[in-house]
């Protein structure tokens with residue numbers, strides 16, 4: 001099998017080739033997510049050339065299949081949408097992104113880690129916006145003008161963690177303040193021909209789409 005054939009099969013299998021010119025899928029548009037090199041959900045990170053159109057508005061295209069951009073990090077739709085973390089049975093530390101192997105608390109001997117839905121609402125701990133187009137593996141169409149998006153770090157009081165995420169469409173830094181209440185809502189990271197790849201967004205409470 002030639003090198004190209006092997007690479008093509010890896011792409012077809014959803015396995016991310018790693019090497020020069022083939023970036024590992026370990027960062028995302030928001031910079032908040034990390035993935036292993038296998039089963040990368042971002043096709044552009046697999047070294048393929050795709051025609052992606054930037055998400056111009058709210059909610060995505062309903063006719064597309066809605067598939068989580070990363071499995072196991074959130075669940076549900078609408079009011080039932082929740083981020084999923086894990087909690088250590090020994091020290092009650094909560095982890096997001098989820099930790100499924102061992103407790104990361106250095107003072108904990110380690111317990112079992114169980115999946116838990118995180119609080120739907122939190123308060124803005126910090127925020128900023130992205131005014132330039134990130135490099136690959138960020139998925140965007142370079143032929144379209146860059147549209148800045150806001151990033152929100154939301155503190156979840158019960159879990160005592162801060163979760164980074166993009167703001168909901170239409171929300172800009174001009175409308176944000178530290179301490180403002182936000183809620184996790186479903187959103188679309190990007191779309192390709194068949195699929196709307198879903199993710200979470202932070203949206204100030206009281207703001208409706």
Ligand SMILES: [Zn+2]
Nearest residue numbers: 088091103108
């Ligand atoms: Zn622990």
